[in-house]
Amino acid sequence: MNECGVDRTCRENVLAIQPYVPGKPIDECKRELGIEHFVKLASNENPFGASPAAKAAMVAMVAECHMYPDGGSYVLRHALASHMDLSADHFLIGCGCAEILNMLAETVLEPGDELLYGWPSFSTYEFMANLMKARSVQVPLMDFAFDLDAMAEAVTSKTKMVIICNPNNPTGTVVDATSVERFLDRMPEELLVVLDEAYAEYVHDFDYPDSRKLILEGRNVISLRTFSKAYGLAGARIGYSVARPALTEAVNKVRQPFNVSSIAQAGAVAALADQEHLRASVQFADKGRAQLYEAFTAMGLAYAPSWTNFVLVDIGIDAAKAFDELLQRGVIVRPQTSCGLPTHLRVTVGTPEENVVFVEALKDVLAAMR
Numbered sequence: 344m345n346e347c348g349v350d351r352t353c354r355e356n357v358l359a360i361q362p363y364v365p366g367k368p369i370d371e372c373k374r375e376l377g378i379e380h381f382v383k384l385a386s387n388e389n390p391f392g393a394s395p396a397a398k399a400a401m402v403a404m405v406a407e408c409h410m411y412p413d414g415g416s417y418v419l420r421h422a423l424a425s426h427m428d429l430s431a432d433h434f435l436i437g438c439g440c441a442e443i444l445n446m447l448a449e450t451v452l453e454p455g456d457e458l459l460y461g462w463p464s465f466s467t468y469e470f471m472a473n474l475m476k477a478r479s480v481q482v483p484l485m486d487f488a489f490d491l492d493a494m495a496e497a498v499t500s501k502t503k504m505v506i507i508c509n510p511n512n513p514t515g516t517v518v519d520a521t522s523v524e525r526f527l528d529r530m531p532e533e534l535l536v537v538l539d540e541a542y543a544e545y546v547h548d549f550d551y552p553d554s555r556k557l558i559l560e561g562r563n564v565i566s567l568r569t570f571s572k573a574y575g576l577a578g579a580r581i582g583y584s585v586a587r588p589a590l591t592e593a594v595n596k597v598r599q600p601f602n603v604s605s606i607a608q609a610g611a612v613a614a615l616a617d618q619e620h621l622r623a624s625v626q627f628a629d630k631g632r633a634q635l636y637e638a639f640t641a642m643g644l645a646y647a648p649s650w651t652n653f654v655l656v657d658i659g660i661d662a663a664k665a666f667d668e669l670l671q672r673g674v675i676v677r678p679q680t681s682c683g684l685p686t687h688l689r690v691t692v693g694t695p696e697e698n699v700v701f702v703e704a705l706k707d708v709l710a711a712m713r
């Protein structure tokens with residue numbers, strides 16, 4: 344029995360939603376364990392940080408905080424348009440691309456519809472389906488990557504939306520442009536394909552899908568990008584989508600009038616203008632990944648080669664227990680048990696020093712647990 348009949352008041356599918364489990368906050372760990380210094384490598388935050396110009400723009404915008412922001416994010420949409428050589432009406436700005444995923448669910452999914460995606464992937468996709476009383480159809484990854492052939496086979500007359508997480512979180516793998524185009528060729532016209540490209544900026548020297556080209560071809564796709572990862576603005580909460588103007592306009596109808604703060608908009612405009620900082624941020628992640636790979640290889644641990652700022656590593660022992668042991672040693676990572684990967688950890692690329700702290704702690708834990 345639920346208190347005060349909450350079970351009868353609330354939508355059944357909402358009560359059934361499993362709460363999102365975020366990376367464990369540092370303050371909570373400090374309180375619980377009484378450890379003063381923590382290294383948090385659990386939420387793919389970027390320790391390289393935001394562009395100094397973005398920080399300055401946000402500080403300057405604080406003076407305007409008594410005013411509502413420009414709900415239409417005019418300046419940022421035009422800056423993105425010139426950056427990508429598209430028009431402003433291709434862009435929608437969200438409070439992180441997490442909000443745009445929610446808006447897409449509200450715009451597209453009816454109860455009973457199918458939302459198709461690979462698994463393991465980003466847990467928000469399951470949430471989107473539950474929110475709308477739609478059905479999640481999860482297609483197992485192949486060699487840690489999205490299996491687009493199997494996904495195309497899984498499409499039914501009820502499938503309304505497909506999500507390709509590229510690079511995929513938590514595996515770090517990518518699918519190439521040719522595979523995506525071949526997949527799109529097989530999709531019915533009315534089916535929306537979401538390209539979740541939260542880590543796109545990290546991909547280089549690879550035949551990565553060109554979402555601009557796909558959109559100009561008139562494909563039914565929407566590409567999601569964020570300032571949270573490579574741009575280092577996770578706390579500002581701002582991301583965007585790129586799609587044909589008609590689709591963008593439809594999704595924009597469910598947007599809260601003032602969904603993105605003026606501070607976040609100012610930060611994003613300045614961050615976008617500082618591509619030098621972005622390149623340095625990507626190099627920082629490249630170097631940190633190489634550092635982790637080298638350590639994993641020396642320890643005899645298998646990992647999935649990643650195109651992001653995190654690495655999925657198979658530690659060969661119970662990852663949930665190893666997570667607790669690492670916590671005792673002041674390191675927060677992300678076990679992948681709930682994704683059906685009981686011996687894998689996802690670790691965010693930290694600073695060179697943080698990576699060393701993690702590697703040493705992991706060696707210690709493996710020695711103790713093996």
Ligand SMILES: *Cc1c(COP(=O)(O)O)cnc(C)c1O
Binds near residue numbers: 577
């Ligand atoms: C981080 C992430 C997002 C969302 O990021 P926002 O901070 O909401 O912009 C979306 N998809 C994937 C796969 C992510 O890892």
